[in-house]
Amino acid sequence: VERTATAISEGDLSARINPKHVPKGLALATAFNTMAEKTETLLRSQKELLEAVSHELRTPLARIRFATDLIETAETDQERKSRLDSVDNATQRLDDLVGELLTYVRLESDAKLDQPETVELNDLFDQLVDIHGPLHEGIEFDIERVLPNVHVTADRRSIARAVGNLLSNAGRYAKTRVAIRAIQQRNGVLIQVDDDGVGIPEDDRAKVFDPFVRLTPGDGKGTGLGLALVYRIAKRHGGTVVAEESDMGGARFSLYVPNDME
Structure with a gap:
């Protein structure tokens, strides 16, 4: 020894x-x-x-x-x-x-994360779209309200950062449209952000959550840490985030946040 x-x-x-x-x-x-x-x-x-x-x-x-x-x-x-x-x-x-x-x-x-609180996600989406929408000229940001009120108990600041990063990422790669929705589930909530861009090859979908990974050489979009932060915020909440193919033709990011924070 x-x-x-x-x-x-x-x-x-x-x-x-x-x-x-x-x-x-x-x-x-x-x-x-x-x-x-x-x-x-x-x-x-x-x-x-x-x-x-x-x-x-x-x-x-x-x-x-x-x-x-x-x-x-x-x-x-x-x-x-x-x-x-x-x-x-x-x-x-x-x-x-x-x-x-x-x-x-x-x-x-x-x-330590901030003290968990009840976050009304449709209201949060309104605030974040007001911030990120004007930064992406020519891109329409749609909030699809599956239910009138969707709540999750979480660190509000971290969840806002995660969702904001997903919106920013989608806005950079979308051709014309970004859509966001929150789906209430039994023990938490599923947040989905879709874009109509070129999408992400299946073999690369796990890589995008690594720090400073850019799938296109020379692509200077973003800081290179946005999706890595989303992954870590999800993990700290006991949740998950995955990249998938969107029905809109581009990428879909699905962020699951359980209500019972660790």
Whole structure:
């Protein structure tokens, strides 16, 4: 045990106790190896996330630097304004990324969710569509009211973030229309967001919930953390989220939230 612990402390995260060498301490060896495995997985995930974040931060920073350099050579006020707008857009993207990242880290750290409360989902949908609808010109956002009132007991702030991210994602990829509905179920509620875009290939539907995964190379839409946050919010509520094929021809995201929060 001491030799293995020393190896791990010196950076060999793959070190494990061979149970055959400690037949009388099999339970201890098993518990130690389980702890070591979880530690290695956590550190590997953090390293991968840090590498991904570093890559994502470079893009808006490079745009800001490039546009700032060009401002000095602008020959007209219109040209100067255009380059300032480019700086502003890149700064906003950077701010959005940092905000999503802080939320992601908070959820990963097992920080407590807010006190659960009764959330009326149709009212929440109205508020979120008012926020996200104007950001996607030419896209119609429809709230399909399956029932007059659909309630769930949950952390309102987290559920609003999850549904908002789903609406934002759908708005980016839709051709003309996004639809959202809430279906009351026996022990919780099912929230579905559909779009009429190109959809997601079946083999890629689980991947979209990983941080910074983009199915189209060079696709700079969003922060790369939106769906990863939805997945973690669902998990923290004891629920699920899956990507499916929509009857509208695009993608459907189905978020199930049970009423009995853990």
